[in-house]
Amino acid sequence: MSQKIPVGILGATGAVGQNYIYLLQNHPWFEVSYIAASPRSAGKSYREVVASKWLLGANIPEGVADLIIEDANDASKALGRCRFVFSALELDSKDEIKALENAYAALGIPVVSNASAHRWSEDVPMLIPEINADHISVIDAQRKTHGWDKGFVAVKPNCSLQSYMTPIWALMQAGYEVKRMFVTTMQAVSGAGYPGVPSLDMIDNVVPYIGGEEEKSEKEPLKILGKVENGKIVNFGGLKVSAHCNRVPVINGHTACISLEFGDKKPSLAEVEKIWREFRALPQELDLPFAPRQPIIVRSEANRPQPRRDRDEDKGMAVSVGRLRECPLFDIRFVGLSHNTVRGAAGGGILNAELLKAKGYLA
Ligand SMILES: NC(=O)C1=CN([C@@H]2O[C@H](COP(=O)(O)OP(=O)(O)OC[C@H]3O[C@@H](n4cnc5c(N)ncnc54)[C@H](OP(=O)(O)O)[C@@H]3O)[C@@H](O)[C@H]2O)C=CC1
Numbered sequence: 362m363s364q365k366i367p368v369g370i371l372g373a374t375g376a377v378g379q380n381y382i383y384l385l386q387n388h389p390w391f392e393v394s395y396i397a398a399s400p401r402s403a404g405k406s407y408r409e410v411v412a413s414k415w416l417l418g419a420n421i422p423e424g425v426a427d428l429i430i431e432d433a434n435d436a437s438k439a440l441g442r443c444r445f446v447f448s449a450l451e452l453d454s455k456d457e458i459k460a461l462e463n464a465y466a467a468l469g470i471p472v473v474s475n476a477s478a479h480r481w482s483e484d485v486p487m488l489i490p491e492i493n494a495d496h497i498s499v500i501d502a503q504r505k506t507h508g509w510d511k512g513f514v515a516v517k518p519n520c521s522l523q524s525y526m527t528p529i530w531a532l533m534q535a536g537y538e539v540k541r542m543f544v545t546t547m548q549a550v551s552g553a554g555y556p557g558v559p560s561l562d563m564i565d566n567v568v569p570y571i572g573g574e575e576e577k578s579e580k581e582p583l584k585i586l587g588k589v590e591n592g593k594i595v596n597f598g599g600l601k602v603s604a605h606c607n608r609v610p611v612i613n614g615h616t617a618c619i620s621l622e623f624g625d626k627k628p629s630l631a632e633v634e635k636i637w638r639e640f641r642a643l644p645q646e647l648d649l650p651f652a653p654r655q656p657i658i659v660r661s662e663a664n665r666p667q668p669r670r671d672r673d674e675d676k677g678m679a680v681s682v683g684r685l686r687e688c689p690l691f692d693i694r695f696v697g698l699s700h701n702t703v704r705g706a707a708g709g710g711i712l713n714a715e716l717l718k719a720k721g722y723l724a
């Protein structure tokens with residue numbers, strides 16, 4: 362019998378859910394045993410619902426294709442069928458997602474979520490494992506507050522900021538205070554889910570608006586960089602961010618152009634490059650299966666990184682940076698890129714779950 366941990370996927374039929382199904386094939390620790398989506402899909406086989414909109418190559422993985430989809434709104438259906446769930450749900454409101462994720466946790470089923478609903482709950486860690494693995498400790502307070510014994514909720518941040526937060530953290534950790542950041546993103550259409558933005562809006566076009574995205578880009582870094590105090594995450598107060606977010610006709614891969622202003626101590630371009638090349642963190646030390654061996658890949662070509670060429674680096678989990686140069690307004694500027702549905706979504710969720718397992722929160 363398989364010794365792998367049986368896992369569920371809520372929202373298994375969507376763009377992120379499909380990525381979970383695809384990426385978890387042959388995972389050394391986890392095995393998909395339970396899938397759930399909307400009442401529209403419930404009762405049907407995964408193949409029946411997803412065949413016409415499968416996004417990841419020719420075939421749906423055999424182990425999952427014939428599983429019957431359950432209604433994700435009934436958390437009790439997951440009892441005894443999986444030990445934790447990945448949440449890739451999109452419901453009508455954030456409150457509904459929050460309530461549903463809490464319902465799973467209350468039944469003793471931990472939730473590793475991609476949804477934004479719980480990102481501002483002070484006792485819910487919002488993890489990029491290379492940056493803030495220590496935030497996991499708030500789960501103990503979260504369980505106490507809710508009276509949950511085994512269940513909990515942990516989330517990952519917005520997908521586009523994965524393209525630059527690890528490089529920025531690497532500089533901060535090396536002792537360079539980052540005071541102000543100006544970021545302009547070019548975000549892939551897969552970020553809007555399936556079927557996403559209408560083709561007539563997207564082909565031959567750029568849409569300079571993604572609802573709620575600029576607010577998330579300006580706020581979420583402050584929680585990611587925050588500190589745990591008395592069972593809560595206290596936001597970092599030392600960074601100001603201004604964001605422009607754009608939808609571009611790229612299928613996968615979010616690109617960001619970033620300018621940074623440092624405090625009094627300023628690194629040279631050569632130092633920045635060295636810090637990025639040498640950066641390693643806990644996921645690499647623990648040798649987690651989905652951890653990129655080199656979290657930040659520095660491109661020296663004048664015209665890189667590019668989504669089509671760089672998004673799949675190291676299983677789609679590495680961040681590629683390039684075009685590092687001085688900035689006439691701030692101190693430095695560069696381009697960052699990461700795969701939005703892998704590092705920014707399902708792959709990031711899997712890495713979070715691996716970290717949580719390694720730290721004893723998922724048995
Ligand atoms: N796409 C991305 O790059 C990223 C997405 N996210 C987040 O991940 C989540 C999923 O996103 P994405 O996959 O893009 O979205 P999709 O719209 O592609 O998928 C939504 C999923 O939610 C299910 N669903 C919809 N309505 C209900 C309902 N009433 N009850 C239960 N399930 C329902 C759908 O099931 P059905 O097929 O049956 O309708 C589907 O499985 C969102 O919260 C999103 O914000 C986070 C980071 C990046």
Ligand SMILES: N[C@@H](CC(=O)OP(=O)(O)O)C(=O)O
Pocket residue numbers: 475476477518519520521548549551552553571574577701
């Ligand atoms: N809004 C992001 C995708 C997403 O779902 O973000 P969030 O996880 O913050 O809801 C994009 O369009 O590319």
